[in-house]
Amino acid sequence: MAELIAKSPAHGLVPVETAGARLTEAPLAPIWSIAPLRGKTEAVSDALEQGHGLPFPAPGTLHAFQGVRIAWSGLDQAFLMGASPAPELSRDAALSDQSDGWAHMILEGSAARAVLARLVPIDLAPAACPPGSARRTLLGHMHTLILHPGGDRFELLVFRSMAETAVHEVARAMTAVAARAAIGD
Amino acid sequence: MLIPCPVCGPRDSREFTCKGHAVTLARPQADAPPEAWDAYLHLRDNPAGPTRELWHHNAGCTAWLVVERNTVTHAVTGARLAGEVAAR
C-alpha cells in the first residue's frame, strides 16, 4: 500500500529570516469553521464555553484556552483552531473542517509590523490592533486572516493555494524593510 | 476612500466591491407586472448627490452593506448591514 507523505502548505518555502523578522509555518492543526444558525449565536457561545472554555468571539477578537483557540473570521463565523468541535456545537451551528484549506504562517520580530505595513491596508499598531486581535483583510492582493496573539507575533492565514505567493510577497517586504534599516532612515 | 463597515470599522475601499444601487434590495413580488420587473432590472437613476449602494466587504467580514455616499463630493456618509436594512 502506498505510503502518503503529509506535506504542509509552505513546505520548502520557509523559514525566511531577515534582520528583525522571521517567517515560519505554524504546525499543522485542525481549523474548523463555526457558523451559528440564525439567532443561535448565544446558544453556540454557551456550547463553546461548555466544550472548550471559549466564547463565540466578538468581531475582531481572538481567544485562547488550554492550547485551543477561537478566532473571529467573518460575519457570524469563527474558526476553532487546535481541536475538533464538541459534538453539541452541531446542534446550532454549521461546522466545516477547513484544516486543509489554509496556509498558516507566523511572522515575528521587531520589524514584523513594518513588514506588514507594506502589504496590509489596515493599522496593526498596538492601539488599533491590541493583543488578542483577529483581522480579515488583504495581504497584497490576497484575502487573509491575521491573528495577533500579542508581542510582535502575527499569524497570517491565506488560502492554501496561495501559500507560495504569500511567502514570496512577505519575504520581499522583509528584504525591503531590512535593506531600508541597513542604510538608515 | 474609507468605508465605515459596521462590523470591521473604517476600511480602505480596495477591500470592497460595489454592486450598484441599493434598489436591488426591493425585489418585486413574483407576480408583479412586467413594468415593475423592467424597472427593477434595468432602470437606474444617475443622481448628482446622495445615493445608496450595495457594497460587499469581500476582503473583510464578507458582509453586504448599504453604503450612503455623495456622487458629487465623494463623501461617504454612512454604511449599514444590508441584512438589517432589508429586514425593515
Ligand SMILES: [Zn+2]
Ligand atoms: Zn466588514
